[in-house]
Amino acid sequence: MSEKKDVVIIGAGPAGIQAAIHAVRKKCDVLMLGRIERSALYSAHVENYACVEGVKTGEELLEAGIAQVKRFGATVMDDDVLKVHQEEDGFKLDLENGVSISTRTLIFANGTSRKKLKVPGEKEFFGRGVSYCVDCDANFYRNATVAVVGNASAAIDGALTLTGYASKVYLVNQELVASQELLNKLQESSVESVNGTWVSEIQGEDGVQTLILENGDQLSLDGVFIELGAKGAMELALELGIQLDMETMSHIETNKKTETNVPGVYAAGDITGHPYQMAKAVGEGCVAGMEAANFAKKQKRGA
Numbered sequence: 192m193s194e195k196k197d198v199v200i201i202g203a204g205p206a207g208i209q210a211a212i213h214a215v216r217k218k219c220d221v222l223m224l225g226r227i228e229r230s231a232l233y234s235a236h237v238e239n240y241a242c243v244e245g246v247k248t249g250e251e252l253l254e255a256g257i258a259q260v261k262r263f264g265a266t267v268m269d270d271d272v273l274k275v276h277q278e279e280d281g282f283k284l285d286l287e288n289g290v291s292i293s294t295r296t297l298i299f300a301n302g303t304s305r306k307k308l309k310v311p312g313e314k315e316f317f318g319r320g321v322s323y324c325v326d327c328d329a330n331f332y333r334n335a336t337v338a339v340v341g342n343a344s345a346a347i348d349g350a351l352t353l354t355g356y357a358s359k360v361y362l363v364n365q366e367l368v369a370s371q372e373l374l375n376k377l378q379e380s381s382v383e384s385v386n387g388t389w390v391s392e393i394q395g396e397d398g399v400q401t402l403i404l405e406n407g408d409q410l411s412l413d414g415v416f417i418e419l420g421a422k423g424a425m426e427l428a429l430e431l432g433i434q435l436d437m438e439t440m441s442h443i444e445t446n447k448k449t450e451t452n453v454p455g456v457y458a459a460g461d462i463t464g465h466p467y468q469m470a471k472a473v474g475e476g477c478v479a480g481m482e483a484a485n486f487a488k489k490q491k492r493g494a
Contacts, residue, residue: 198296203225203257271345312399320414325348338362347367354381360383
């Protein structure tokens, strides 16, 4: 199944919401992908945002924003993005539910935070067996034994990807939450799911050797991939060859129009760097939404 959109926004935080509002009001067919509970704003309390008096919860503001987006006519889906491909006339996104979305323009607004396990050995073995990006590092684990840790789509997709490289793949999870289609693929694969437990410690000498689980089990392995939640902005951006900030290598490089080095791709919010404030995210989202809509309209006229 495939659908065609003018503008697709990855991220349902303040930047993504504002981008969606401005793009759809320019009469574009807009899709916003994401879950508000994954926004850094969700658990925050806001009292320093212009024209909003009193303390507001992030959840309250985001829910109001989603309602606005829908009222103006944009489509909102909470499915995660697994892959992004460049096409001749735009981009294609593969979602966890099996749907492929084609779009003329793409806006990254899904933040930068990389969730960590916060267990002993995680920091010590980062780069020596601990990785946060299957797509980046899978090739280093050919014929190895690895584990992926996570409960959502990024972990399942990562484990499936690693079956093409590693000789043995474990998926450590407390409870898997993903589309039925993705869960079916997992069940049909060679991945060994270790269900109902979590990681308590990562051990090794020169590199990762053992994963200690909360249920008392131990897994002997060569590497562990920590994939919590959905695929991050960096992994998806790198699939398109998007240039990162050369100083930090952790943010997407944009100009004042929120354009990246790839025509038709924009970025807004925390993913573009400091300050990590709602006011900045909303402002950049406004610009990105308008610029992406203008780009999509030009593409349609030239088609």
